[in-house]
Amino acid sequence: MKVYKFGGGVIQNSESIRKLAQLIQAEKPGSLVVVVSALGKTTQALEEILQCQVAGQPYAPQLQKLYEFHRHMIDQLLDGLREVAYQMLNAWQDTLLAVMRLPITDVSSDKTYSRIVAEGELLASRLIAYYLQEQQVACTWLDARDYVKTNWGFCHAQVDWATTQRLIQNDFLPLLGQKQVVLTQGFIGSNEKGETTTLGKEGSDFTGAILAAALGAESLTIWKDVPGVMNADPKLFEEATKFSELSYQAMEEMAFYGAKVVHPKTIQPLAAHHIPLYVRPFHDPHERGTVVMNGFAQVEHPIYVLQENQVLVQLSLDDLTFFSEACMQEVVHQLEQQDLRANLMEREAFKLTMCLNNDHYQTKGLAAALGQRFRINAQPQVNLLTVLHGDERLGQAWLAQKEVLLAHQRPDIYQAVFQPDAKA
Numbered sequence: 001m002k003v004y005k006f007g008g009g010v011i012q013n014s015e016s017i018r019k020l021a022q023l024i025q026a027e028k029p030g031s032l033v034v035v036v037s038a039l040g041k042t043t044q045a046l047e048e049i050l051q052c053q054v055a056g057q058p059y060a061p062q063l064q065k066l067y068e069f070h071r072h073m074i075d076q077l078l079d080g081l082r083e084v085a086y087q088m089l090n091a092w093q094d095t096l097l098a099v100m101r102l103p104i105t106d107v108s109s110d111k112t113y114s115r116i117v118a119e120g121e122l123l124a125s126r127l128i129a130y131y132l133q134e135q136q137v138a139c140t141w142l143d144a145r146d147y148v149k150t151n152w153g154f155c156h157a158q159v160d161w162a163t164t165q166r167l168i169q170n171d172f173l174p175l176l177g178q179k180q181v182v183l184t185q186g187f188i189g190s191n192e193k194g195e196t197t198t199l200g201k202e203g204s205d206f207t208g209a210i211l212a213a214a215l216g217a218e219s220l221t222i223w224k225d226v227p228g229v230m231n232a233d234p235k236l237f238e239e240a241t242k243f244s245e246l247s248y249q250a251m252e253e254m255a256f257y258g259a260k261v262v263h264p265k266t267i268q269p270l271a272a273h274h275i276p277l278y279v280r281p282f283h284d285p286h287e288r289g290t291v292v293m294n295g296f297a298q299v300e301h302p303i304y305v306l307q308e309n310q311v312l313v314q315l316s317l318d319d320l321t322f323f324s325e326a327c328m329q330e331v332v333h334q335l336e337q338q339d340l341r342a343n344l345m346e347r348e349a350f351k352l353t354m355c356l357n358n359d360h361y362q363t364k365g366l367a368a369a370l371g372q373r374f375r376i377n378a379q380p381q382v383n384l385l386t387v388l389h390g391d392e393r394l395g396q397a398w399l400a401q402k403e404v405l406l407a408h409q410r411p412d413i414y415q416a417v418f419q420p421d422a423k424a
């Protein structure tokens with residue numbers, strides 16, 4: 001059996017859901033587990049709604065827009081099940097409003113975050129399940145929160161592998177045996193208390209890998225709006241080309257440096273179980289895309305990764321005290337606590353400089369913890385360019401017109417932090 005994952009980047013309108021159904025119907029009954037994330041930009045919209053609520057600002061217009069977007073989808077897709085789907089959508093909105101009415105404090109906002117954003121995945125998957133049912137596809141909808149068991153990290157939970165694997169095997173395998181397509185959500189899970197947790201932004205790829213590993217799938221396919229894994233974003237670099245093949249290691253390295261194509265946690269479980277990953281173009285499903293597995297040779301093109309929305313953080317102590325190993329240990333510990341990774345890190349005598357993803361929920365916690373011990377100087381809204389396996393002149397040429405704040409050259413890796421162009 002195989003696992004297919006469809007993200008919000010490809011399922012944006014009714015046409016794409018029809019296409020998704022065709023891809024599913026082309027497979028043998030009982031041979032497919034399907035993971036979907038929220039439709040289009042739903043997660044982002046839910047995050048904005050939550051931020052309005054925390055800031056005490058009205059969010060009704062945004063919620064209405066989201067409601068209309070999904071209602072329009074129902075109108076376009078469903079026939080016999082349209083009324084049932086409207087009821088489902090109304091109940092969805094009621095649930096969301098009820099969660100939003102709970103008092104949100106700084107401490108509990110992470111928990112509320114998971115509850116609210118998870119609703120995007122739940123709604124999308126229910127809607128798709130109705131459509132598949134109308135298309136006579138034998139399909140069972142499962143709530144991923146009953147299977148992906150995690151710790152208490154609401155925004156970036158860690159998976160309890162043993163329990164998760166057991167639960168998945170118990171329920172998914174018999175359904176596949178009954179020739180069902182099993183449809184579930186990416187990104188979401190639940191903790192011991194049954195409270196909703198999430199696996200980190202763009203975490204649906206990781207769910208695909210969790211399911212593939214637990215079920216011993218023959219492959220995981222991530223359907224994307226790009227031809228496959230590229231060595232650079234074609235919108236930014238003219239000479240961008242697609243890799244037909246990549247090793248797990250090369251893919252993981254790209255993901256580590258921030259290439260958005262696949263979530264960084266996806267590769268490890270696949271590699272551990274020797275499960276190939278296919279990254280394939282949703283809009284051109286006959287194309288092969290990129291296959292990621294063991295045994296491919298060295299990467300033959302330089303790889304450019306641009307990470308936007310970074311924060312450049314400098315930590316120092318109040319007096320002329322060295323930034324010691326003990327200080328480093330404290331920083332690393334706190335990064336780990338927040339499940340944050342430094343995309344670049346440089347220690348000098350009196351300070352530590354690092355570049356991090358500017359994720360509000362995670363950096364907030366980090367600043368609170370480190371602020372007790374260090375002086376923090378943070379420069380938000382910077383970009384980070386990483387060039388792997390290339391000549392540093394390639395990176396420097398691209399950066400020629402930019403204001404570079406920090407640059408690093410090591411064999412095979414060039415990294416530069418720079419100011420984004422001012423918006424016109």
Ligand code: ASP
Nearest residue numbers: 037043187201202203204
């Ligand atoms: N919908 C979630 C997000 O946008 C998960 C995902 O897309 O993989 O972060």
Ligand code: MG
Nearest residue numbers: 008037038043
């Ligand atoms: Mg998404």
